[in-house]
Amino acid sequence: xxxxxxxxxxxxxxxxxxxxxxxxxxxxxxxxxxxxxxxxxxxxxxxxxxxxxxxxxxxxxxxxxxxxxxxxxxxxxxxxxxxxxxxxxxxxxxxxxxxxxxxxxxxxxxxxxxxxxxxxxxxxxxxxxxxxxxxxxxxxxxxxxxxxxxxxxxxxxxxxxxxxxxxxxxxxxxxxxxxxxxxxxxxxxxxxxxxxxxxxxxxxxxxxxxxxxxxxxxxxxxxxxxxxxxxxxxxxxxxxxxxxxxxxxxxxxxxxxxxxxxxxxxxxxxxxxxxxxxxxxxxxxxxxxxxxxxxxxxxxxxxxxxxxxxxxxxxxxxxxxxxxxxxxxxxxxxx
Numbered sequence: 001x002x003x004x005x006x007x008x009x010x011x012x013x014x015x016x017x018x019x020x021x022x023x024x025x026x027x028x029x030x031x032x033x034x035x036x037x038x039x040x041x042x043x044x045x046x047x048x049x050x051x052x053x054x055x056x057x058x059x060x061x062x063x064x065x066x067x068x069x070x071x072x073x074x075x076x077x078x079x080x081x082x083x084x085x086x087x088x089x090x091x092x093x094x095x096x097x098x099x100x101x102x103x104x105x106x107x108x109x110x111x112x113x114x115x116x117x118x119x120x121x122x123x124x125x126x127x128x129x130x131x132x133x134x135x136x137x138x139x140x141x142x143x144x145x146x147x148x149x150x151x152x153x154x155x156x157x158x159x160x161x162x163x164x165x166x167x168x169x170x171x172x173x174x175x176x177x178x179x180x181x182x183x184x185x186x187x188x189x190x191x192x193x194x195x196x197x198x199x200x201x202x203x204x205x206x207x208x209x210x211x212x213x214x215x216x217x218x219x220x221x222x223x224x225x226x227x228x229x230x231x232x233x234x235x236x237x238x239x240x241x242x243x244x245x246x247x248x249x250x251x252x253x254x255x256x257x258x259x260x261x262x263x264x265x266x267x268x269x270x271x272x273x274x275x276x277x278x279x280x281x282x283x284x285x286x287x288x289x290x291x292x293x294x295x296x297x298x299x300x301x302x303x304x305x306x307x308x309x310x311x312x313x314x315x316x317x318x319x320x321x322x323x324x325x326x327x328x329x330x331x332x333x334x335x
Contacts, residue, residue: 062302062303062306063303063307066087066299069087071086071087074089077089078274080093080270080304087300094284095285096282098284101186101261102193104186105190105193109250110250112194113205114201116136117202120132136199140200144196144258155191156184176277177276179281181280183264184265185266186278188264189260189264189265189284192264193257197253200246208246209235209239212238216234220234241326245327247323248320251319255285255316262286262290265281266282267291268280268281285311285312286312292305
């Protein structure tokens, strides 16, 4: 049975040797250049896997001694006092701030980035496509510190009325409950992160949409589909794995962004009131570690911060693994 992308189920049936028809036979020409390239590619892959594994081992080895001496629940407490004879530290505030800000960023950036990519590849005239794509790509070249200063000095004034509107009209909902924070809120840093990751989503989505086979698009149009129906039945299914990959790369940057968030976010003092509101302050894992690097004065304190970094490492690894699984499941529909 043919799919909307023209790939038949027969394409996935194994041959007499048990190998799928679309899989290569890994044959080599035997030439020196071929062998060198294959060896270099294999070595690069091994180095990357080894580096990630060693980082994970280092983080676990450094974090475990501190975690065994922790007097608070690591995941449900927001107390952060890693010094003293009885260290106490919990990551609830950092985890919520990191996840909430990244979720806002992705909620805003992915639809806008996909829409811009579709416009550039399917609707924009040819003379406009390359200059417009270059302008979007330039956003990715802006340093994080510039985004931080721009957000603090200029953009904050435009977002504050929106926050006030949401608090006045939807304050009954816990996520929009009013707070006394006047500086950078979780909602605000989420919007700034969305602007920062938008070029990643747009550029990669544009590349994959542009690779949609012409036969698929012309086939849909020949059957009487409108421009939007052709995009919905041919372009979007073909580009879905690419969009997922772009979103995961963007999410990785949003989770780990440090400098801009450090500039923007309003840190909460110890013992201050804390709610689940998006208009509250807080610190992400990255900004907390960056702001308190001077406290790495003994193994106990250092271990506490490394334990927080380990959670961010695991969070990023899990998100990327889920994306990899989703992409593999969609692979048969796009080849």
